[in-house]
Amino acid sequence: MKKHNYSAGPSILPQEVLEKAAAAILDFNNSGLSLIEISHRSKDFVAVMEEARSLALELLGLQGKGYQALFLHGGASLEFLMVPYNLMTKAGKAAYLDTGTWASGAIKEAKTFGETVVVASSKAENYTHIPKNYTVPTDADYFHCTSNNTIFGTQMTEFPDLGIPMVCDMSSDIFSRELDFSKFGLIYAGAQKNMGPAGVTLVVLKEDILGKTGRTIPNMLNLQQHIEKESMYNTPPVFATYTSLLTLQWLKNLGGIAEIEKRNNAKAELLYTEIDRNGLFKGTAVVEDRSKMNVTFLLEDESLTEKFDQSWKAADISGLNGHRSVGGYRASIYNAMPIESVQVLVDVMKELERTA
């Protein structure tokens, strides 16, 4: 019996993806060899990389629009510095929206490279909301935002229309909802939430935003190099890329982003409805900015903590503890989480109300 996996990341993946990934470790494509002991230049792995790159663009509706998709090493944290390295001009500046821990990590790295303007921050309110009505300097080299804030349970729904490239860290909600992705100059996402295992990062970018900084960029950090080498500048993270491809194939087969968004909306509605209805619980994020990926909530009466914790653990739920900066609980309900698992949690919450 599998657990109901609410882990915030690395996090739940579709069971069929896990089974195919495990099988490929033993024998890849009936080759008599493991996926992880063949050359990345072999026909079979080159086909994996090509399909992963193309399928990422297809699912985002970006094919034929001047975009490239790359599967790179380093996690989103390496993109925190690759973005300014590749986009911030030597004498220029960048604009950042501060919506949480990861946004401020990106800001910190950008400051190493040049002037970094924080256009708005909700830090003073412990990031319980997404700042609105901010102004982005028109002379900034780019604007950077974070679409979903895993720790604080908030999510952006509006993105500004700007005359400069918009860069977005979508690590925790990529492929979860329909957006006009062509509004973005560069999107990056660590795989380990909706796309695959930890160890690979998707970077989707409009090629024409590159080459304008006047900086000498080390090859391994140079996005133009990675494009020219078709995402194989060096040996790619083979297993994580392949498993991401399996997850993208799973998503396409069930109907793509349009279909998963419906399911994600239904899961989020089920859980938020219970949080708002059940007098024992309260959400931590302001209602209008609630995340559909990470649902953060508290017990109104902390003396019920032990009883609640025992109940959800007894129901085979795992990974529900909140991040230390928020406390309480965090239910991460990424793409691969079935609504049946959310119902199990809701039932535990109702049972607590009945017996408290």
Add this chain to the structure above:
Amino acid sequence: MKKHNYSAGPSILPQEVLEKAAAAILDFNNSGLSLIEISHRSKDFVAVMEEARSLALELLGLQGKGYQALFLHGGASLEFLMVPYNLMTKAGKAAYLDTGTWASGAIKEAKTFGETVVVASSKAENYTHIPKNYTVPTDADYFHCTSNNTIFGTQMTEFPDLGIPMVCDMSSDIFSRELDFSKFGLIYAGAQKNMGPAGVTLVVLKEDILGKTGRTIPNMLNLQQHIEKESMYNTPPVFATYTSLLTLQWLKNLGGIAEIEKRNNAKAELLYTEIDRNGLFKGTAVVEDRSKMNVTFLLEDESLTEKFDQSWKAADISGLNGHRSVGGYRASIYNAMPIESVQVLVDVMKELERTA
């Protein structure tokens, strides 16, 4: 029936490692969850990272000698730039030995950071030997060398005694032979030859060589940060780190580096003896610098190519084609390759002699 896997990298791994890795994808430590869908901060994965770091130092004989082991993203190619970022002073210079494609890749990245002195190069002879009798400037910040040259089939056996930190890219021969590893200030190695799958890089360094450059280093490239965060500055490449641990455990159980070196010597001797004995073949590297990991050789008579290729493929050998910069053949006989597979190749070579 598994193939005899001579791939240069990613390359052969022990069968028991593949089986354990595949099992962990389905259920890790009887947790009811996959290795790749749990938090990297979970007790079970933290234990993996701690054991991997400690076992790497133990196998290298570096425990208690001021060294740290890190399992990082990015491949050896990211270390090409992290080394100068962390070790080259702002007004200083670094010394490099140019022994092949990867060495020159490292040199190219270092030049982005400052003066880079190439103390010797065998490029003019297509890297068929390791330069000797070079002088390393005593005022360089560090000396960088590449212990084994996968493409050209050469390997260093002597390392200089210097008063400055010695940095070595051991991607393709780490854990294959005994060396006085305490001679090195920093050793790095992409996992995908002797240690595990592509997607993780081992960095072993003496902590006291850091903090002397005067540079502002982005966090994600800062080795001191990675040490302080116990190799979890960001989400590590979970699967590749775990599978590397399994391979290190396999190595320890069979007797550590001392035992594997004996086996590697026997395999290399078997194959080089045949190359030297059999008039149809010749080695490409000078005898004294021959690699015990990558055995490069040519057919004396190229008209036998088709016949030879058919024969080894019929014997279930894969990955024997040489790199385009050398041509001919390359037999990569890393730690996990059994001598029985080398005997199969030797038998095919003898059979070619008998029937040519």
